[in-house]
Amino acid sequence: MPFDAVAKSIWVSADALSGCVEVANDAGFDIRPYLASHGIDPELIENSRGLISYQAMSDCLDDIASSEKGTDFGFQLGRRQKPLQFGMISQVLQFAPTVGEAIRIFLRYRDLYSQSSHWDLSVEDDVARLKRRDFGSSARRSAQITFLSVTRGFEAIRSMMGADWAPIGVYFSTSEVAYSVAMRRYFSAPVFFNSEHDEIAFDAVDLKRPIPSGNAEILNALTNHFDRLFPEVDDRGPVSAQVQKQIRIGLEAGECTIDHIAAHFGMHPRTLQRALATEGASFRELVKEIRMLVAVQLVETSNAQLSAIAMSAGYSHLSSFSRAYKRAQGKPPIHCRGN
Template structure:
């Protein structure tokens, strides 16, 4: 399995099923049509999340939740098949949390329990990805859809849902989907159920299939999780050093308290390329600064380590086929 120089998510059959939705907007985030027909394609997480945000602007402000609640386990590759075939609800929850890196890096899924409730919490951990409402609503929508699928209870209802983003102006679709209290500006995104859910039988359980999938998923998890840890650490150090100019591997190694050769060896083991990592962090931060801040483009160029605004503008057009001004206008429309 190839390892990319940024956090990635596998296309799986999900992109093929939703080709008609995604295809008109792929070029907006620098993606090609190959992701629509190649389940093994790895999509940079920042571009994947940016694609959702564009769909939220161009198609529907609730598109993430609409697609999430209609997504089924078979569209999520081996990860989805393991969740579906797990022999108990405890194992369903364990799979959702433990093996998330097999599907997507730069995220976390935690299971929190107390005496009365069980909650699945989801959050992007990549610090460079800030605009992510649609991904959050898509992911919580999928979680509810999967719980309904494995319990074979299409009316299964949570007791509470939290989102980390601001409340949308229109909550009618959210209320229709969840039919429970919904809270915004929370620390993370989560869907909560009564503990009774743990006693529900898994109607889709297939013990033999689960036993066959689990060793494969463990192997993939170890590989992907190791790369995720290194990517996250380096991403933070690259981001903090961009404003001082060109970020070198020597600077990053020093800030991580590692020798240059040690860092180079770790990159080599994971198949990572330092210059591509710097490019990926620059791109993610550029998208956030342009869309979310009131910084001038000259200020953004300096924050990202460009010597002049024209160099930044050329790079931005290469990434998005849009000027920074066009991208800002689209984001704020």
């Protein structure tokens, strides 16, 4: 599939561009006209909520690089952003026992944040290699996206390793840039260009470094929660996962319509439906799944009356709830109460 066709079907968390206004101001230009021309709402970025099109983000950064002579904009943006700013995943990483486990958890749940690229961790000859891959071999590589992604990955690892940590080498699939000396100084490591992969290589022993805030009990609770909340994330994508989360919140607040949830993401309802369709999902289908997921959890783990559970799960009548529950679980809710 051509790059543009793939990229238009991919959405990333709006906080992927967090700090872009400040970085642009430091460089002496206003980024808002660029955001507007590519259909990106600045409020989504300022509030670190919602989703933006990968295609729009890529085109916007490339536009800035060519129009403002800001060829290092992606690199500077990656430096400015907070380490471990990866949406919901950030809640989990701090409780991992080691740096290696934190990286593996990030890779496991990354699709909850973005599907713009994929990362793999491997160990070869005592060297750990964190490699970034685009959509496919035919993908058009955006230099600004590449520099932003790798710099963010470096910052995330360094935040867990300590300020004095340095990798063995940093590799880019793009051509060498004029500010490569500044990059080598920043990474405190050799930087290579025209590489087969975008990659951060470091000593494998660093994977065993403990994280001071690691907590196995909290980690287990959070990962179990993510697995229950997003049971089909591997088969779908980040839009479905984030919509599932907002549906659950909407059920509790009584605001579970597509209009409410599309507004949260800064999208028109029809745009949201199309984004879900590219992942093989629909809003109605996700609402049904989350309502039943909430209902099953409450039936099995609480002593609440079934009528209250039906209401919490968004069912208007106990009878309709009981019928739906029996269809989904094979027996009525009264027979599934926890002991």
